[in-house]
Amino acid sequence: MKTVVVIGGGITGLSAAYYLSNRIKAGRVRANVTLIEAEDRLGGKINTFRDGEFIMETGADSIVTRKTNVAPLIEELGLQDDVVYNATGRSFIHIDGELKRIPDDAVFGIPASIESLAKSELISAEGKVEALKDFYTTNETFTKTDSIGLFLEHFLGKEIVERQIAPVLSGVYSGKLQDLTIASTLPYLLDYKNEYGSIIRGLSENRQTFKGTGGSKFLSFKNGLSSLVDKMEEALAGVDVVKGVRVGAIEKRDGRYRIALANGSGMEADFVVLSTPHSVSQALLRSEELSEDFRRLKDSSLISVYVGFDVPDDVLPEDGTGFIAASSGGLRCDACTWTSRKWEHTSAAKRLLVRLFYKSTNPVYETLRRLTEDELLQVALGDIESSLGVAAVPVAHRVTKWHESMPTYHIEHHGVVKSLEQKIERSYPGVILAGCSYYGVGIPDCIANGERAAERIADKL
Numbered sequence: 457m458k459t460v461v462v463i464g465g466g467i468t469g470l471s472a473a474y475y476l477s478n479r480i481k482a483g484r485v486r487a488n489v490t491l492i493e494a495e496d497r498l499g500g501k502i503n504t505f506r507d508g509e510f511i512m513e514t515g516a517d518s519i520v521t522r523k524t525n526v527a528p529l530i531e532e533l534g535l536q537d538d539v540v541y542n543a544t545g546r547s548f549i550h551i552d553g554e555l556k557r558i559p560d561d562a563v564f565g566i567p568a569s570i571e572s573l574a575k576s577e578l579i580s581a582e583g584k585v586e587a588l589k590d591f592y593t594t595n596e597t598f599t600k601t602d603s604i605g606l607f608l609e610h611f612l613g614k615e616i617v618e619r620q621i622a623p624v625l626s627g628v629y630s631g632k633l634q635d636l637t638i639a640s641t642l643p644y645l646l647d648y649k650n651e652y653g654s655i656i657r658g659l660s661e662n663r664q665t666f667k668g669t670g671g672s673k674f675l676s677f678k679n680g681l682s683s684l685v686d687k688m689e690e691a692l693a694g695v696d697v698v699k700g701v702r703v704g705a706i707e708k709r710d711g712r713y714r715i716a717l718a719n720g721s722g723m724e725a726d727f728v729v730l731s732t733p734h735s736v737s738q739a740l741l742r743s744e745e746l747s748e749d750f751r752r753l754k755d756s757s758l759i760s761v762y763v764g765f766d767v768p769d770d771v772l773p774e775d776g777t778g779f780i781a782a783s784s785g786g787l788r789c790d791a792c793t794w795t796s797r798k799w800e801h802t803s804a805a806k807r808l809l810v811r812l813f814y815k816s817t818n819p820v821y822e823t824l825r826r827l828t829e830d831e832l833l834q835v836a837l838g839d840i841e842s843s844l845g846v847a848a849v850p851v852a853h854r855v856t857k858w859h860e861s862m863p864t865y866h867i868e869h870h871g872v873v874k875s876l877e878q879k880i881e882r883s884y885p886g887v888i889l890a891g892c893s894y895y896g897v898g899i900p901d902c903i904a905n906g907e908r909a910a911e912r913i914a915d916k917l
Contacts, residue, residue: 463731501858525904526903543672731890731909771808
């Protein structure tokens, strides 16, 4: 009987093991499957933390609803009654020292109608006129391998990109827009431009795609996102789960692979799913040929600070769910989610809970990452008072540092991944790369990637 080893118990690796387990239970595959995770828990960046009544997600906080592959999984796991959706209040950009609304009818800050453009508080009349060139300027040169920033500036103008789109889009994709490709961010924008002659018109014609469920774009669970991880782990029938043990190396031997564990033990495998960060996969394979490509993949960093207060969340200055900070806003944070407002399940008594983000694209990040947890809390409290006018004493907080662990899909990313795939297929047949380092950072993308890895192995078995 063949042996499959999945290395890395984040959501991608867990999904690969889960879908392999389903195929084994259905009698479609005969194999021994082992899942190895270095930490004492599964889930990776999905990790729900409780402090009193507050529920805090130290990593990912939601699942985007328009990605349809997650709904069948939720039903399979019996979690449909635990699903909660985000509140749909307004979002803001903190710019010029104040909060200004992001237009309602916009996708990542990009207007989806003429009315949305006209009503924007973030750009001048001149900037709005410049954005209208999207309707009469044709695309003659841009492809999906080009910069999303240059693409948007070319058709919508510099002002709207800098003041309304870049704060939103850079926040989602952890990088400067000039360094990110259309393919790795919003590939459909190029399709819309080519098909409808206008990005704005294309978004307008396809607005139903972006509305999500009942107007809500994101979902979570009553007891937090870890509910998904826990249910998937419970369903791993026939999978040997090894936690708290790090893999030291992978060595090819006579057409199979020797997995050496840090505790001195080891095992052999016919197939290996490497759902670890690219830097870890590089170290495990120890191939100079592959390292050339691995080194070209990039990561960014993030500090997350939750702060809970013994005050009602109606002290917030606006009826909304949070803000993104523009570089001219005067704050040190990059964004602030009003968590108790956006996710009612996170604060049963509706006390104020907010989450601030500090990203490595921010000039102050290098200083911040050297601060202690208490010092970072003070930085966050300063930003909260400056932006929201709240100066209360915190009753709960949670600081998480994700240093060099947030993949950034730069201009060359897809080419690098393609090169890695070809080299691994040639030199390491049976080894499959998986995870957000390569194929998408959202939870639905990672689940789909894990399922594809399972299908590839099942087909070969």
